[in-house]
Amino acid sequence: MKILVCVSCVPDTTSKVSFTEDNKFNKENIQFIIGPYEDYALARAVELKEKNSEIDISIINVGLSENDPLLRKGLAIGADRAYRINSEPIDSNFVAHNIASFINKNNFDLILMGKESIDYNSGLVHYLSGSILNIQTFNPVTYLDLENDKSVIIKRETDSGIEKIKAKLPLILGCQEPIAEWKIPNMRGIMNARSKELSVIEPIEVKASLKLDKYTLPPEKEEIKYIDKDNLELLIDELKLKNL
Amino acid sequence: MSTLVFIEFNKNTISESSSQAATIANELQNEVYGLTSNDDESYISSLGSKGFDKIFIIDDFNNYSAIEELINNNGIKTILSPSSNTFKELSSKISTKLNFPIASNVLKIEKNGKISCSIFTGKAESHMINNNDSCIYLLNKNIVESQDFEKKADIIKVDSKVSENSSFEILEQKFIEEEISLNDADVVISAGRGLKGPENWQMIEDLAKKLNAATACSKPVSDAGWRPHHEHVGQTGLKISPKIYFAIGISGAIQHLAGVNSSKTIIVINNDPEAPFFKAADYGIVGDAFEVVPKIINSLG
Numbered sequence: 191m192k193i194l195v196c197v198s199c200v201p202d203t204t205s206k207v208s209f210t211e212d213n214k215f216n217k218e219n220i221q222f223i224i225g226p227y228e229d230y231a232l233a234r235a236v237e238l239k240e241k242n243s244e245i246d247i248s249i250i251n252v253g254l255s256e257n258d259p260l261l262r263k264g265l266a267i268g269a270d271r272a273y274r275i276n277s278e279p280i281d282s283n284f285v286a287h288n289i290a291s292f293i294n295k296n297n298f299d300l301i302l303m304g305k306e307s308i309d310y311n312s313g314l315v316h317y318l319s320g321s322i323l324n325i326q327t328f329n330p331v332t333y334l335d336l337e338n339d340k341s342v343i344i345k346r347e348t349d350s351g352i353e354k355i356k357a358k359l360p361l362i363l364g365c366q367e368p369i370a371e372w373k374i375p376n377m378r379g380i381m382n383a384r385s386k387e388l389s390v391i392e393p394i395e396v397k398a399s400l401k402l403d404k405y406t407l408p409p410e411k412e413e414i415k416y417i418d419k420d421n422l423e424l425l426i427d428e429l430k431l432k433n434l
Numbered sequence: 435m436s437t438l439v440f441i442e443f444n445k446n447t448i449s450e451s452s453s454q455a456a457t458i459a460n461e462l463q464n465e466v467y468g469l470t471s472n473d474d475e476s477y478i479s480s481l482g483s484k485g486f487d488k489i490f491i492i493d494d495f496n497n498y499s500a501i502e503e504l505i506n507n508n509g510i511k512t513i514l515s516p517s518s519n520t521f522k523e524l525s526s527k528i529s530t531k532l533n534f535p536i537a538s539n540v541l542k543i544e545k546n547g548k549i550s551c552s553i554f555t556g557k558a559e560s561h562m563i564n565n566n567d568s569c570i571y572l573l574n575k576n577i578v579e580s581q582d583f584e585k586k587a588d589i590i591k592v593d594s595k596v597s598e599n600s601s602f603e604i605l606e607q608k609f610i611e612e613e614i615s616l617n618d619a620d621v622v623i624s625a626g627r628g629l630k631g632p633e634n635w636q637m638i639e640d641l642a643k644k645l646n647a648a649t650a651c652s653k654p655v656s657d658a659g660w661r662p663h664h665e666h667v668g669q670t671g672l673k674i675s676p677k678i679y680f681a682i683g684i685s686g687a688i689q690h691l692a693g694v695n696s697s698k699t700i701i702v703i704n705n706d707p708e709a710p711f712f713k714a715a716d717y718g719i720v721g722d723a724f725e726v727v728p729k730i731i732n733s734l735g
Contacts, residue, residue, distance in 0.1 A: 203669055204688050207557040226670055283529070283536070308669065308692075310553050310560075312538035313517075317526030326601050329519055332663075343605075347664070349442070349518045349617075351609035357602035367670055368663070399535030400549065400562040400569075407558055414712055419721030419729075425701070426733045428717065429645070432678065432699075 191242070191339055193235045194298040195249045196289055196315070197228040197264060198279070198307035199257040209405040215309075217256075224260050226372075227304025227365055234334055234370035235302055236268035242336070246270050248298070252279040252288055258388060265383035266375030272386070277393035281310075286318035287396040293323060299359045300342070305330040305366040316364040326357060329364030435567075436508060437463045440515040440524070441470040441489070444618045446477070448484060451516035451618065453580035455573055456485040458543060459514050460583065467508065468587070471495050475589055482585035492592045495520055498527050500594045505532065511568040516575070518617075525570045536570040537562060541577050555669065555692035575617070575675045576698060610664055619648035622676045624667060624694070626652035628683020628704065628723055632660035637727045638682065644734045650674070652684045668693035683723045686711025703727065 201207070202221040210216050224232070232249065239245040249264045250273040251257050261272040273292065279285045293301060306313035313329075320327030332352075333345035341358050347366070375383070417425050437459040441452045452468075459466040468489040470478060478489050490504055504510075505528065513528065515521040517539070529536040542550040547564040552574055616622065623642040629635065635649075642649045649665060656666035667674055669689040679697035683704060684690060691714050694700070702715040705722045712718045719726055 201554075203692065207554045209558070282538070286530075308555065311555060313522060314526055314536065314538055317523045318530055318536075320523075321527045321530040327523065329523075347519075349520055351607060352664075353604050353608075354606035355602050355604050399566060400537060400564050403548070403561040403563050405553075405558055405560050408556065411714065412716065414715045414718045416718050416720065419719050419726050422719070422726070422729055422733055425717060425719070425730065428699075429678075429734070 191245050191300065191336070192296075192298045193238070193245060193247045193300045193302060194293065194296075195228065195232045195235050195247060195264070195269065196301065196303045197232065197249055197251050197260075198225040198304065198309070199223070199251055199253050199260045200225045200307055200309040203308065207407070209407075213402065213404050215405075222257070222260060224264060225304050225307050225309075227306065227308070228302075229304075229372050230367055230369050231302035231304055231363075231365035232264055232267055232269065233373045234365065236373060237370055238334075238336060239268060248273060248296075250275065250289065250292060252277060252285045252393070254278060255390075261388055262383050263375060265386045265388070266379040267373045268379065270386065272388040273391055274388065275391050275393050280396075280398060281400070282312040282314040282318055283399055284393075284396045286315045286322060288393050289315065290319045290322040291394050292391065293319070293325075297360075299339070301325070301360070301362045302334075303362065303364050305364045313364075316362050320362045323362075325360050325362050327362040327364070328355065328357070330366035331363040332366055332369055334363065334365070334369055435463065435511045436465040436467055437512040437514060438467045438469055438505065438508075438510045439486070440495075440513070440521045441468045441472070441481075442516055442518055442521070443470070443472050444615055446474070448481060449516060449618050450580060450620070451518075451573070451575050453484050454575070454578050455514040455516060457578050457581045458573070459512075460485045460581075462512065462543065462545060467510065469495075469501070469504070479587055479589055482587035483582055484580070485583040485585060486587040487585055488588045488590060490590050490592050493594045495524055497594045498524070500592055502528070502531060504592060513570040515570065515572055517572045522572060525572060529570055532568075534568045534570050535564055535566050536572070537564075538572045540571045540573045543571055552696060555673065556695040557692075574696065576677060610662075614642075614646065614648040616648040616650055616665065616667070616672060616674060619674075619676055621645045621647035621678045621680070622650050622667075622674060622694075622697075623647045623680045623682065624650035624652070624684060625655070625682040625723075626684030626690075627654050627658075628685075629655075629660075634724070635661070637724075637731065641680070641727055641731050644731055645678075647678075647680075648676075652687075652690050681711055681715070682727060684711060685709045686714060
């Protein structure tokens with residue numbers, strides 16, 4: 191069985207966000223990580239492989255060579271090979287078309303992504319890729335187990351609750367906790383990762399549908415108003431003002 | 435050209451998010467259509483008051499081909515939608531098959547094609563320009579106040595073809611039985627580890643009841659099993675933007691703030707004056723939650 195895990199390389203959640211004068215994200219002093227949701231997806235793929243050594247795991251990222259150390263980390267965690275599509279991830283549409291084009295050329299049974307990337311937060315790459323490829327997509331998925339080599343059991347959150355589903359492969363899943371526990375690479379994994387293959391693929395052209403004008407930071411919050419715990423009237427008045 | 439709004443329901447009425455979408459649709463264009471899978475015709479026909487001129491009823495949002503046909507036959511070029519997963523999936527299909535650009539986490543739409551979106555979980559905004567004649571906007575909640583209109587909505591039942599053979603089977607469905615849905619609530623009362631244990635949540639629920647609010651919690655609380663996972667708001671949980679967010683006994687780690695920082699008003703109650711949450715708050719009360727919360731409940735009468 192072939193599993194593809196699509197990962198984003200994003201600023202650490204505690205990063206201070208700023209932009210350069212030419213409207214790019216300011217990468218200076220920023221620690222990049224594999225997106226937390228994709229980290230869950232990769233961890234689940236590795237857990238499945240631990241139970242069935244015939245599973246082959248590829249990871250793929252759309253990004254520049256600065257992401258290679260993170261792909262090596264993914265290999266150290268347990269992926270068998272890595273691919274990088276050599277371009278900035280311009281928008282969801284661009285990433286989805288590039289991932290879909292890759293999947294078209296290399297058949298996979300199961301494609302795992304994160305629920306969303308934590309930088310631009312669109313939460314669309316899984317659905318868009320699924321639509322381009324006509325592959326059933328579920329999101330967000332909180333549980334995944336293989337039933338046999340043709341179908342899986344998953345749980346997904348819906349707008350009104352949780353569904354347990356038996357689904358035929360191939361599938362695209364947008365993963366979310368508690369699908370797995372995050373994994374930290376061990377020494378052996380790190381050594382092994384050095385000899386694993388990391389291939390670079392040139393991107394396909396995708397017409398940008400929306401043009402970026404600029405990035406801005408939201409207006410500063412007004413100063414906090416402190417309310418004395420022994421004199422809550424100000425708060426109560428405020429709530430009443432809002433018709434509560 | 436006309437605008438289509440996807441209508442979702444909260445219990446038996448149109449959700450606030452869909453009402454807000456209809457309000458925005460009316461600002462952009464006169465002719466506003468709705469699409470729903472709810473077949474309560476007498477209620478649906480009353481939705482002219484939310485700004486709809488025409489509402490299409492379909493048996494299932496999964497019936498993509500019928501929806502595509504409807505978009506093509508009615509000259510629909512603009513689609514406004516709440517950001518639920520059902521609609522994100524449907525919008526993605528429309529976007530790829532009909533070549534409509536798609537914008538997520540939309541904060542503002544201007545008539546000249548300018549769009550503002552929330553990125554980095556509210557820590558920044560991107561401003562885009564749409565030069566196409568079509569677009570799908572997935573809207574953030576509470577970016578406008580929904581308004582009332584004096585319109586009359588015609589109802590059109592969409593003939594659906596039998597949906598194709600499904601590649602999956604739903605084995606089990608669990609519905610979250612909450613009084614007020616966390617996504618749709620105007621007020622959210624959220625509590626963290628400062629409450630010391632699950633047995634102390636009664637006052638949180640009491641306050642929620644008084645304010646007609648939904649309850650939420652921080653990640654450590656749901657991880658510890660004190661509260662169900664679906665109540666977890668934050669970076670890896672649900673992202674919400676209610677009108678008022680109460681954070682009680684939550685320190686305000688940046689991962690938690692990421693899920694709630696687009697709330698209109700944030701009220702923080704914490705006995706630690708150094709709690710980082712105070713930096714993101716509109717109102718702060720430094721004090722013991724076990725003392726302050728019952729006082730608020732009492733004052734509300």
